[in-house]
Amino acid sequence: MASAGLLVIVASAAAWINGLPWAHWTLALGLLWLLTVLRGWFGDAIGESEGGRYGRNIDRSYRWSMSWFIFSEIMFFGAFFGALFYARTLATPELGSLDSKLLWPGFTATWPNAGPAGLVETFKPMGPWPIPTLNTAVLLTSGVTLTIAHHALRAAHRARAAFWLFLTIALGFIFLGFQSFEYFHAYQELNLKLTSGMYGSTFFLLTGFHGFHVMMGATMLSVILIRILKGHFTPEHHFGFEGAAWYWHFVDVVWLGLYVVVYWL
Incomplete structure (x- = not known):
């Protein structure tokens, strides 16, 4: 999901540079999508950490x-x-x-x-x-x-x-x-x-x-x-x-x- 958001961001940026009128909207959507994914992803990691699910190997990783x-x-x-x-x-x-x-x-x-x-x-x-x-x-x-x-x-x-x-x-x-x-x-x-x-x-x-x-x-x-x-x-x-x-x-x-x-x- 994060990779898909990054793909939309990069493609939209390239389209914006080349003057396509819709590119700034898709760039904004790609950024919003990526931030939403990261918030959920990092929130899961924080919840697992605070729940005591991470051991020594996870900490090392x-x-x-x-x-x-x-x-x-x-x-x-x-x-x-x-x-x-x-x-x-x-x-x-x-x-x-x-x-x-x-x-x-x-x-x-x-x-x-x-x-x-x-x-x-x-x-x-x-x-x-x-x-x-x-x-x-x-x-x-x-x-x-x-x-x-x-x-x-x-x-x-x-x-x-x-x-x-x-x-x-x-x-x-x-x-x-x-x-x-x-x-x-x-x-x-x-x-x-x-x-x-x-x-x-x-x-x-x-x-x-x-x-x-x-x-x-x-x-x-x-x-x-x-x-x-x-x-x-x-x-x-x-x-x-x-x-x-x-x-x-x-x-x-x-x-x-x-x-x-x-x-x-």
């Missing part, structure tokens, strides 16, 4: 599954970091080499650049201050508050765990708010867009997909917060919390790499 999922996310971001490395370290020096001077005599092999063909509008790169640096502080702080919430849950201090988890979620949405303002600033004041050559495409893909992962992580943690308030989890058995925490810390680490490579180097 969930841990391995979450580990492999995060590994796939590492490879996902590795591809975009690899594209940025290729553009900066290999392609740009090659375009500025003596062999390319006949084709693009005015091109200078610096990063960022507007490309050798003069097809990209002039733009200014995004610097590390103030929003990216503030967002780095926000995410690092959220990692600390999440760790405090985890220790509180392990100590059976449910109210304290809920408070620090709520603070973590709030910091995640503050991060997204800052990033939205950063994109507005990029488009309106720096003329930096997704179409701004290789720099623009890698900047928005890396930071945009990371922002999407922050939103997904905040959604996961929100579900965990609701479960804590409902009395789920015990100090000994709370992998739902741990799995979401793994994901959130992964998002923190990716942002540190982005902050250094995209904004400083």
Whole structure:
């Protein structure tokens, strides 16, 4: 059922890009279908867990599954970091080499650049201050508050765990708010867009997909917060919390790499 929903979503997105008038409706239906399936699916898993039906092997399978999922996310971001490395370290020096001077005599092999063909509008790169640096502080702080919430849950201090988890979620949405303002600033004041050559495409893909992962992580943690308030989890058995925490810390680490490579180097 989930696969059928995904098929409808992808097919509708392709149809929408090609201008078919009904595609946005089927895309919305596909999303609604998928969310309904996931709610029932995850609800069954939560009910089985709270009903004491999960043993050691099931717990181990969930841990391995979450580990492999995060590994796939590492490879996902590795591809975009690899594209940025290729553009900066290999392609740009090659375009500025003596062999390319006949084709693009005015091109200078610096990063960022507007490309050798003069097809990209002039733009200014995004610097590390103030929003990216503030967002780095926000995410690092959220990692600390999440760790405090985890220790509180392990100590059976449910109210304290809920408070620090709520603070973590709030910091995640503050991060997204800052990033939205950063994109507005990029488009309106720096003329930096997704179409701004290789720099623009890698900047928005890396930071945009990371922002999407922050939103997904905040959604996961929100579900965990609701479960804590409902009395789920015990100090000994709370992998739902741990799995979401793994994901959130992964998002923190990716942002540190982005902050250094995209904004400083």
